[in-house]
Amino acid sequence: MSAFTEDEIKFKQWVTSWLETYLKSDNSRLLNFVNLFPEPTNPFDFKTQAEYESYVRDNELRTLNGERVKGYQELLIANFMYLNGVEYTYEAPYVSKRRIEIGFDYRPDFYIKDTSIYIEHFGVDRNGGTRPDIDSAKYNESMLSKRALHIECETNLIETFHYEWIEGTLLEGLEARLTEHGIVCKPKDPEEILKKLREEGRIATWSDLMTKALQAIRVERLTKESMIDRFNKAGIAQPNQIAEILDAIHAGYIQELKDQNAIDFDDMIIRAIHSINSEQYIPKWKYILVDEFQDISVARMELITSLIEKGPQPSLTVVGDDWQSIYRFSGGKLELTTRFGELVGDYTETKLQKTFRYNNSIANTAGQFIMENPEQYKKHIETHIKLTQSQVYLLDDKSTGKDGVYERVKEVVQKIRANDTNGSIAVIARYNYLLESAKLNLTSAKLQANISFWSFHKSKGLEADYCVLIGFFQGRLGFPNENKDEAIIE
Template sequence: MFNNVIRPSILGKFLNKYSKIEYDNKYLYLFIKNKQEESFSWREATGFVKINSSIFSSSIEFTFDSTHLKIDFLRKSDCKNSFNVINEFLKNIIDERIINKKNILYKYTQLEYLRDSNVVTLENELLPLFNSYNNQREYWDKSLSIESCKFLNGYLEYFPLTELSIKQLREEFESKTLNNRSSFYDKIESNPLTEEQRLAVIRDNDRNLVLAAAGTGKTSVMVAKALDIIDRGIAESENILILAYNKDASKELQDRLNFRGKDVFSDDNKKPQIKTFHALGREILFNAKKSVKISVFSEKPETLEKWISEWFVTKMESDDKFMEKFINLSYQAINPFDFKSKEEYDSYIRDNDYLTLQDEYVRGYQELLIANWLYLNGIEYEYEPSYVSKQRVEIGFDYRPDFFLTDYDIYLEHFGIDRVGNTRVDIDKDKYNYEIEQKRDLHNSFNTKLIETYHYNWTEKNLESTLYQHAVDNCITIKKRPKDEIFERLNKTEFLVDGIKRYLKCLQAIRVERLSDTDIYTRLEEEKIVNPKEYTELLSSIHSAYVEELRIQDSIDFDDMIIRAITEVNNKNFKPKWTHILVDEFQDISAARMEFLNSLIENGPSPRLTVVGDDWQSIYRFSGGKLELTTQFESRIGSCSTTMLQKTFRYNNSIAFTAGEFVMQNPEQYKKNVVTHTHVNSSQVYLLDSQVSKVENLELKTLRVIEEIIKNEPNASISIIARYRYLLKNTKKEVSKYLPKKEIKYWTFHGSKGLESDYCILIGFFQGKKGFPNENKEESVVEALLPSLDTFEHSEERRLLYVGITRAKKKSYLIADPKATSVFINELLSPKFKLHIASKSFNEKYREIFKCNVCTTGYYKIRKGEYGEFYSCSSGKSCRSNPRICSKCGAPSIDYEKESICNNPNCGFVMKICDVCGRPMKKRDGKFGSFWGCTGYGLKEDQCNNTRKL
């Protein structure tokens, strides 16, 4: 045992805190007034001692794990002798310490992937050592073993740990594992894993995000990762949990895992658990001895619709005010003066139907209120009837008053002006007010009765009282329509059915988002829903009745399985054991499922989470999917390692480019560079018109495309994809007549996810409510309750189209009507998307011939009516435009004040028309020469004698 002393210098006896320092081969002892006060074990030393000498004395420095000591004014001779003695036995201690730290580094960076949670631990363990080495590098290199110096020199640049050095450590681990596990990754799936797939398997951070483009093999990654964890001994099979989106996905994963894991599983009974969120929740409730009886509403969804229908019927039968409330809340109030442009207004009116209780469509919300008031008060009316005279007030339009009260020969006009005559932003105020005067004059000249209401009656909340006063003043009998009759009408029209479906969606949103009454009101108010209080009261009543019904059934629904399981886990009634949790289809995870996942993580043994998904395929917002949990993963869930799967074997580079370029227009999503195994030199995404022999026929055109595919490739798989089932039904009916033996698949865009065919035909690219994208604003209350949507317009519908296009392995066909194209088709016509546009009908100059001259979004389409063919606008009821058919070329001919001009620039035929009634003018001869005379001359009724000079 050593017993060595370092004493103060002469000056140090007065200035030094310590009276002496003693040491042996185990400890350093510090004395104050010759009494031992402190001691330090050499095993805690992080570096060699350092001596600094001056003329009269020396100082010595010691560095320990938690302390740095510098003692001045010591005898030079004592320090010199002690320096070599102490450092000699520190050599072995530091060598041992380096071996220990080397093992720690090996444990955290080479035995496993460096996890974020281990970074601080690793830094705390190794940084003091590297700092000490850096301060005495030359001495350390001379004193320590070659192995120790090699280690220190090799890793010095990594500490302190930075983003770059952490990345380097991880890349070294990845490179080593890729090499060592190459054979496993070659054989674990039917095809060798791509490098991206291998990296997704290897990366085992606390949080791992795998973003998989369509067809890039995310299921292979899930299976390979689970088996890799087991094969490398990182975790036992039973400590791995795989969560699938639904039963089908769960079964596919289970089958793949069983087949691929035959050589990995040591015990057939010990395999990773693969469950849906609901199944796991139910299992947790069962283990906690809670009720797990599943409601009939969950097992048979049609019973839920039946229950809510009966609930509404019962309420209406027992409460007159409830029926009135239901009718009033069936449509969202909209102020036309709030629109900032004609295009914005036109689009809204085009995309939203206003169906009255009399089962007719009107052009706006205020007209709907008037129509329903008339109906409820027993006043018979016609909507937009022909006037007694064909005389025109507006150029190009026959005069049709808004309403005609049939029992009283009274016309009712609702004028869109405020108190000072202001109009909507897109309407010429002076012209509109002038036309109001003309209409009044017209009624006076034909001695017809006109009553008027105004936009300001509605804004001042006195529209109904104004109607009532008009009725009193004009001796119009008000007789409240019987409740039974109203209810029968609600049942006969779509009014009741549509309302019930809407509120059922609201109930589902409330359940999946776990909304309180306050949450409901807040969301409605934030989305500027009119009457948020009334909606909240109604929705609260529905939800309370539903919860009570579940209580009576003594059962739980799918949402309860998750919500109640969270409570049991957080209350420690269930202890999660999983060390690794893998989640499939993460882009569609709901807030409740994420909360469930967090409860498993927070109450478990610090499990590692790997989520696999594709933000480009997030299409289930209606089921509660919160895309921002994927696109904002780090800020919302935590730091992670991200891997992108961008190599696809399903489709070619043309499909990948067009679909990818289209979906990436949304800047709120991840950018990916999808690489394909198959390369082609020309576009394989085709845009076709929906005409056959110049006649619009979507179903027959689809059949023609199928026949052409079969002609070239008889055994090819073919799928039809549409936004709505009715389109698939109509198309299947047509195709089956001619190809009864050919197996054609019919998918909705939502239903097509995860499927594939050689050729896919995408249909239904209309404008508006039943179009694609769906632009229906009627569901604004439902929308307000659903998870927030990224701000990019039509973002989810855009992802839906991406899903549809990427179902095709060889070619994807889009069939659309050039004269009623949706905004998606208009966008895809841009050269940057590289579509193969296979029809000249999509040429801008050709389409311009059919562009509506009244509204901003419509095109003229030929219709067949009682008196033959005619043109009308594709915007439907929202646009009144009905141009003539040019007698020369068949194109639309637009009426101006005195003539109708063909819209086809290659024709340009001009027909003279009457500036009074709009009928064609005919060249006639009179005693003063030739002149233009109205063809209405000589009619028995509504004769027009208007003439005009040649």
């Protein structure tokens, strides 16, 4: 067995090393990779200014030079200039040679240092159209005014356009115009860039993303073509570029296992399937039982299918609960449970619909929420404990102050303790930082006795008399989170 199977840190170190080697082997690779994150988004798709501002806020459009910019296309331009050694200032105040009074605070998008050259990126299509929330007539009028100002003040204006990005010529056109104005692109040393990316934590973030992607590729048994197909169906931008990189790391990983003369857990399943299908091994089991079936992966299901097809007509029994399917990140395929008949054929179903774990108020509230997903089975859960009063409460946080949510948790715990001095309490959240802050707040108030702090994932199968769930807010670190990078993993 490969050392990677038991040592997650060693596996991530290999992914990081592979990624750095891949990126520094070619400057164009580095630029292409950097430009994948955050996910490219067409600003013309936003219907309101609030929608667009929410996108910019949640996606941290920060350049390699450290500036936070207002749009993805500005990010591309800034990163291109940084990687090619063109020194610039973002939104510097406009100063002309003649230093005339221009009457307003004009800040072009970019200023090339120690020159009279400015860059404006105009968000228009070939017909002068703009984002739906922008007045196109006024926007085009402002473009004309800026051009006239540069002519009057004898400064040089390089223009780039939204439609160039749509047509795939934005950076190529920018480089040509820079050259025309005597600005020569001199690519930076990749090692210098990687050092900066390490220091900023970007390599670690990308490495984590690649690790998750590689695991998904293995358990789903994906090819480059099937990845592209999935990305296209999900509306992921630049599907070919992403699939190419992921296919490359998968090939690198397979080679690494060969070099180690070792296998991993996915290899065990894949080789077992091959051994059965090629009849090197003949299954002898008459009865096959699979527990926790809701978390089964594509490869494991393929193994079961092989055991059935090559075995002595065995009887298959599976036990699972689609409402408890939480292992999609490691290949769990819910559809194998909820579409069992379509995938396996005729079967007999037995539903276990009575629980002794919680009361009817929790069962009804949770069930109503879960069954909003059309992929889930429709169930009516009977509970041993029946109550007439609701046992589920939805509270806002204390909106004043940055610690409002933790103050609200403290109030809830104080209320519980006033009525029940011994009951067990669990504070549950998606992210550990929320749990740590809640714990610190309760400890300082001397309220930490008989309280557990669990992530949503770690809480599965555990129980407490009172559960306080926190962190239901929108955004990149919300729940569910709106991080576009995760869309690739999904």
